[in-house]
Amino acid sequence: MAQTGTPVISSLKKIVGWNAAILLVGLLGGELIFGSWLKGGGLGTVHVPRDLNLQHDVSEIRPDGGIVRYSRDRWGLRGSHQSAAAIDILAIGGSTTDELYSDDSETWTFQLEQKFRQAGIPITVGNAGINGHSTIGHIYSLENWLLRVPNLQPKIILFYIGINDAVLPADGSYDAIVPANGWGKFRRYAINNSAVIRLIRVVRGSILASELRLAYRAWAPTPLKPVAPPAIHRKLYIKRLSTYRQRVLRLIQLAVERGATPILVTQRRGDAHSRNGILFARSAEAAKVHELQRLFNQEMLSACRSKGAVCVDLASEINLTYQDFFDSMHTNPAGSEKIAEYLFSVLKPLTAPVNLDGKPHADSRSSHR
Known part of the structure; x- marks a missing residue:
């Protein structure tokens, strides 16, 4: 046998x-x-979401619910552009710029683009927001990711920053986009170039959306209450504020080196805000974070002014209410529309044909507009 x-x-x-x-x-x-093994260029070992076309249900996060489309091109950028060369304004930020739970047509970057076009100004806005990134990650992005994107030469780089720097640790480990060790670099290189892995990622798109959902926490939209301003002593945050300032200055330098006008925009949260000298907050903790955020915004504006860059204090000027957010910091489509409208009014003078040369408009260098 x-x-x-x-x-x-x-x-x-x-x-x-x-x-x-x-x-x-x-x-x-x-x-x-x-695959991309023999095509040259590519993202190498840089870790950013790309080649995504997700359809996911946001009903658990947003009251209006429904299916939204979240897409990124082969270079990891959101937007309507057909090629990176078409991008005039590049927005860099964290999840408040990325806007995972907003449809491609609902993000503030897309709505800003539409406002320009409705005004007869053919401006294209690219979105380089990365979930969870602080200014540490934005520096990584400019030094290791965005320089790899062929023909990406925006006239303006808009930094919508501050929220993550105020609340997250300063070690930067959470927003590094370049793996630290050899195996990590090889793994990321394979993921970036493999057709098989790309197919698997497409099939797992819904799972990816579910995983990314962990960064968001929906809340019940309830009015904020007047609270006593907490005592936040600047001297306790000197080191963090100082390093934040240095990172802001580095971002300005990197934008200028790319031939772009740097525009820095302050951020505000949805769980606390000041109006007519009165602080309104969802909780004592929210009030504390708001006051800390205010310190970071002031530091950013100071650094911005010191370089004569374009400084926009959106946090103090925009009329956002708790109803414009679906959690403590992320705007819903209505809130994003307000951001787009506000920024359009600020940026319109900069984007006249005579000013699309990478140089700031003379009347735009202020802490407000």
């Missing part, structure tokens, strides 16, 4: 071996044809 079984086993091994070889050749051929 052993003798009669041996040829059968041998034949099975040959069949399995040939099938495995054919599969391997097919995979290698597919990788060479559809």
Whole structure:
């Protein structure tokens, strides 16, 4: 019996071996044809979401519910642009710029673009927001990611920053986009170039959306109450504020080196705000974070003014209410529309044809507009 079984086993091994070889050749051929291994350029070992076209249900996060489309191009940018060369204004920020739970047509960057076009100004706005990034991550992005995008030469780089720097640790480990070790770099390089892995990522799109949802926490829209301003002593945050200032200055430098006008915009939260000298907050903790955010906004404006850059104090000027947010910091489409309208009024003078030369408009260098 052993003798009669041996040829059968041998034949099975040959069949399995040939099938495995054919599969391997097919995979290698597919990788060479559809992958990016031999095309040059690419993102190398940089870790950013890209080649995404997600359809996900936001009903658990947003009261209006429904399915929204979240897409990023092959270079990791959101927006209506057909090529990076078409981008005039590049917005850089964290999740408040990324806007995972807003449809491609609902983000403040897209709505800003539409306002320009409705005014007869053919401006294209690209979105380089990355979930969770602080200014540490934005510096990484400019130094390691965005410089790899072919023909990306925005006239304006708009930094919508501050919220994450005020509340997250300062070590930067959470928003690094370049792996620290050899294995991590190889793994990221394979993910960025493999056609098979790209296909798997598309199939797992709904899972990815579910994982990203962890960064958001929906709330019941209830009015904020007047509270006593908490005592926030600046001297306790000197080191964090100082390092934040240095990062802001570095962002300005990087934008100028790319031939772009840097525009820095302060941020405000949805769980607390000041009006007519009165602080309104959802809780004592929200009031404390608001006051800390105010210190970071002041530091950013100071650094911005010191370089003669364009400084926009959106946090103090915009009329956002608790109803414009779906959680403590992320705006819903109505809130994003207000941001777009406000920024349009500020940026319109900068984007006249005579000013699309990478130089700030003379009347726009202030802490407010």
